[in-house]
């Protein structure tokens with residue numbers, strides 16, 4: 676049984692587990708027990724979680740396609756009492772409903788508090804063995820092939836690890852498009868995270884296509900794509916980048932930034948940055 680928490684009025688964005696119910700945080704459980712009502716995507720899904728926690732709550736169905744009247748109703752409640760927002764799994768607003776509600780709450784001066792917890796994108800990034808210092812989360816790839824390739828093409832030069840949500844039926848098509856639009860990239864398929872059959876499989880798109888053709892994937896999937904390799908850059912361009920970086924950064928930081936962007940040796944860039952300073 677969860678100890679309910681005394682809470683001020685406002686909107687509480689509460690992250691919930693992405694598979695393993697043990698991943699609910701103590702604070703999330705206390706907030707869910709202490710609010711006046713819980714706005715949720717699917718009352719059955721959230722009802723199960725609350726039942727597991729031994730919490731009885733008033734549930735209000737909400738998603739970003741909800742009518743303005745529903746949104747206004749929830750915001751009206753949050754102005755005078757604590758109201759939680761949860762999605763079916765993970766962190767609300769991350770490819771899930773909540774954005775419109777948060778915008779509305781902020782416009783009306785209603786306090787918004789976020790109770791952090793699981794999000795599949797972050798769990799996948801921690802498992803993939805791909806650079807985690809810079810990443811770009813881009814939600815779901817489009818389901819249509821042309822639009823999917825356009826999105827990948829648009830992101831091709833981003834010097835960061837790319838993270839996408841994916842579904843099992845579309846995995847092969849997405850890996851095919853990645854192989855063609857982003858050739859040579861390392862990819863990880865993170866599946867069924869926090870659940871019994873969790874796996875994180877790495878390889879080239881071609882290797883992964885072959886594997887999943889033989890072992891059709893089930894369940895929920897996050898695709899993680901490594902950043903592009905170092906670009907070929909001439910010394911004059913590298914120097915210009917270093918000079919520009921030194922306008923705002925210390926030599927060590929400027930060297931690190933240019934090294935990351937170009938793949939050039941950080942120590943050599945640092946020595947040159949000291950000379951230029």
Ligand code: SAM
Pocket residue numbers: 693694762764765766767768769770771793794795796839840841842865866867868869870895896897
């Ligand atoms: N808001 C959620 C979050 O913070 O993770 C994501 C919601 S989005 C509608 C659902 C997608 O998240 C799934 O299609 C899948 O790509 C990913 N996902 C959710 N749970 C997952 C899990 N246990 N393992 C792998 N991917 C998962």
